[in-house]
Amino acid sequence: MELPPLVLDRDGEHPLPVQLADALRAATAGGVLRPGDRLPSTRALAATLGVSRTVTAAAYDQLLAEGWVSARRGAGTFVEETPPASPDCSKATFTQSDGMKVALLQAGGGVDLTAGSPCLEALDPAAWRRAWRAAADAPPDAAPDPVGLPAFRAAVVEHLLRHRGLPADPGSVLATSGSTAAVAELARTFPPGARVAMEEPGYRRAVSALQAAGCVVVPVPVDAAGLVVDAVPPGVAAVYCTPAHQYPLGGRLTAARRVALIERARREGFLVVEDDYDGELRYDVAPLPLLAALGPDVVAHLGTASKLLTPTLGVGWLVAPPAVVDAVRAGRDTTGLRPARAGQRVFVALAAHGDLARHLRRLRRELAGRRAAVVEALGGRVTGEEAGAHVVALLPDAAAERAAIAGAARHGVHLDGLARHHGLTPGTSGIVLGYAGPSRAELLRALPIAAAALAAGATV
Template sequence: MESSLPLILDRAAGLPLHLQLAEQFRAAIRDGRLQAGHRLPSTRDLAKDLSVSRSVAQAAYDQLHAEGWIEGRPGAGTFVTDVVPLQPAVRRSPAPRPDPTADLLTLRPGIPYIGPTPDPGWRRAWREVSAQSPPRGYDDAAGLPVLREALAEHVGRVRGIACGPENLLITNGTVHGLRLLLAVAMQPGERIAIEDPGYLNAVVAARDHWLEIVDVPVDEDGLRVGALTDDVPAAYVTPSHQYPLGGRLPVARRNELIRWARRTGAMLIEDDYDSEFRYDVAPLPALAQLDLDRVVHLGTLSKTLSPSLRLGWLVASDTMIDRLATFRAESGDWPGWPMQAALLAMLRDGYLDQAVRRGRRLYADRRIHTCSVLAPYGQVIGQDAGLHITLLLPEYVDDRQVTADALAAGVVIAPLSEYRRSTPGPPGLVIGYATPSTEDLHTALGLLTEVLDRHSPLRGSTEATPAQRK
């Protein structure tokens, strides 16, 4: 066994080697890097590891033994004793604080249902990964070529985007892809149009890259394309299910958006985060299907499998993929081989398709239930797709207060006002119905309606309260 401590011996120093060694062990025990019960390497291994004679290692251990720092256990080896450190361990982090929302029912949007036991398809993929040795060197910075091939087939089949592996880059999810793209394709100080209300992480990413954000209003169909001006070199959009209002951008507006990008030379960033889920409505073409030269398309596993996988993909022109991959090769920032290999197995075995089919069935009923429970309190919108709906509330309701009261009642929701920037609009709640079990969803909605009852004396009305009308 090698020593896991970085032990450094200085032959030029006046101090004998065994004393240098003993002091480094002492320091490591004192500051908590070596803990009680930790097994130390044998004197033979230690000596070999440090290229010193065994007598040096032995003398260091004898010294530590005499001082009570370590003890020998016959037949087992040498261990750190349970000594009281002379000073508090400085490196140890405090015990993790319990997550205050862990016991709450969450209706925050964005997280799929994940059952208590892993599926056979999931287990099969990881078994397959664990049976392989890792690759010998660095992988392709754009992603494993076989995986990009399989994903090109996948996005062609499910999103209608005609592309090959040269158009694909594997990411750690949408936000990772977006940040990479902004770093490579945009200059600080440039302007970017973002939907308002819109996805907060996209706004933060743009700010972090010193971009100037242009707020573009949204209606029940999604981005108001007519509000885009010609001096904006990029626009971030969620056409399949506008986040958070839930509109599905109609074909005519998609065409208008593409025409705008072609005319102005702008780059369109299509965040396709939950397009796998739609209910009783026909699919709409991805923007990337209409023009891969102008559109960069971001896909993710966060809504279909789990956000904790941190996996997604970016589809773009081959020249854009080359630029992104070159940047990544220099930064070393791409998903690890085991994750990519597991995704490959899941795609090949049909596990991803199966998870999407199952999700659609499960969420379809929950969506209907959620809409019917909440309809009396305002206007439910965005219910045709995705994993969340938005409840528009009467003007007099304070959505942040409703959110705070719901939290006190044990339910986590998101206020619509959290997503608004400069474009005014009614208050509301963004309600995800995918995360809890069906039973918990029913309980959570029951608790939420009790809170809403207290805030909505005129249930179902979008008028002002009598007090406000005065």
């Protein structure tokens, strides 16, 4: 097994065994060392690093005690399959020298706390394999499908009814390649140069998809209660919003604003594009009714399997009024765009065996626990609803935001600032912290670093 670069600082304040244990632990948490990897013997590693065997043996003993590695008689020392997430880990801090941190980060050992990645640790490998085997039983397709498999659309209808309270007719459902792809398809049905209202700050990929289709994006402010409906200008063709969990600030569109938005859409003739990218993930109370349930005649509802399961499937869904469904289908006939069937079949298999519902229950428990750990680590800085897979930690200004990002990066933790989610001059500064993508061990090790960077940034 070839280890990543390990640089020990003999003049550092921490003992060499501590430095070495920290480096190996970080490499394991960061994925540089993978479960099942065999570590060099203490003698071989000591020779490589130019230290005594006492140093390497003490480091291994510490990792053995923590459960990060295991010793197999006659075989050697191996990285454990599931490193523990103990309270001690959650309070630990990196003690490597700067040289070691840089070396590990260059080797891919950093922790990415940006939002947008699914929680793959919650996905049952056995269920995943079983679904792919079931999907492979279907014969190859002889022709493309512009609508989506009937079984997939039926599974989506059942999922929306059970988990989002949305009664939908299979005829109103189209398979998509994901939420952003669906936004792009909808945008191509709008008149040339159509003005589309967009949350500010908001989802930049949706902005790019709209602009690529020739739409003029009109920023509309958001606050703790979501999109400010009264600020939507007249004359727009559509309004894009994330009402269940505003991205990125995390607010929930209030019931009064939902009603006001639907009423305006009916009165003024625009389409509401409801991106429900993580609406299944709520941890405090039941979500408010979907906009599509309140106004099925004026709302195009978008969902995706990317955050719920994995982007590997490349599938999502669109539930929309008949005229919108027909326009999207016509666009597919013209462009040849078709959602792939493989991911649809896997989704169907997961739903058919009950694995999808079990996964969702497991995912909610896992992410609720992770969110609690984030809130505890960051204290009162966290804003947003108890939902989804990210939180926002506000900072006083852009300088504090940049300082926090830079401070965390020096310790191998990648943070995302609010600045890049604005199309205009940022009116809010802070960090958008995702907690689904890293492993639990990575998250618990990175949180003290993120908290320290935020605290330091706030003092700039």
